[in-house]
Amino acid sequence: MPILNYxxxxxxxxxxSEIEYILMKHKAMSIxxxxxxxxxxxxxFLIDAGRQQVPIRLPVKIDECxxxxxxxxxxxxxxxxxxxxxxxxxxxxxILKDWVExxxxxxxxxxxxxxxxxxxxxxxxxxQTLFQKLEEKQFLLEx
Numbered sequence: 001m002p003i004l005n006y007x008x009x010x011x012x013x014x015x016x017s018e019i020e021y022i023l024m025k026h027k028a029m030s031i032x033x034x035x036x037x038x039x040x041x042x043x044x045f046l047i048d049a050g051r052q053q054v055p056i057r058l059p060v061k062i063d064e065c066x067x068x069x070x071x072x073x074x075x076x077x078x079x080x081x082x083x084x085x086x087x088x089x090x091x092x093x094x095i096l097k098d099w100v101e102x103x104x105x106x107x108x109x110x111x112x113x114x115x116x117x118x119x120x121x122x123x124x125x126x127x128q129t130l131f132q133k134l135e136e137k138q139f140l141l142e143x
Contacts (some may be wrong), residue, residue, distance in 0.1 A: 003072060005094040006081055015093040016040055019100050026104050026114065029053065039089060044123070047114050054115065055123040058096070065092040 020031050023045060034042040034057070042059040066088035073083040103117045115122075120131035128136070 002079075002081075003068060003091065004098065005091050006069065006072070006087075008090050008094045010090060010094060012040060012089045012093045015090070015097050016043070019043065019093075019097050022097070022100050022104055026107060028056075034059075040093075047118065049115050054118075056118045056121045057123045057129055058100075058118070058121050060089075060092045060096050062089045062092050065089075 016033065020043070023031055023043070028045040028047055031043060031045040033040050034044055039062060040060070041062070042057055044055065044057045046053040046055055048054075062085065066083065066085055069081055069083040069088055069091065073079065073081045103112070106112045107114060107117065120129060122130045124130060124133055126133065134141075
């Protein structure tokens with residue numbers, strides 16, 4: 001099965017601005033882009049959790065996406081899969097936008113809370129995300 005959005009031609013910067021707009025419409029605050037050289041590697045923002053604002057760091061993993069595109073291209077050499085860093089950037093951001101849109105639809109019908117959606121991406125004092133901290137502890141919750 002082909003990778004979602006593998007043929008997208010939408011520039012990553014356009015997709016990032018679409019994600020920012022979706023987040024802003026759902027009350028995200030202080031949205032900031034994270035960069036590695038000329039590539040946007042994620043978005044950081046705050047959400048209001050009532051008593052406090054919670055920092056969220058939403059990453060996009062371009063290198064990992066590129067490796068998947070390369071593997072898919074090797075499996076199907078005649079396919080029109082572009083296994084370039086630029087395409088990986090476009091694909092990764094486009095998929096993230098689709099995920100954010102789907103999550104916001106669940107929020108709109110009050111099936112979830114904003115904090116639930118972004119829980120793995122909550123940035124804790126160590127600079128890690130909650131997911132990274134749990135992964136480091138092999139998902140063992142302290143007693």
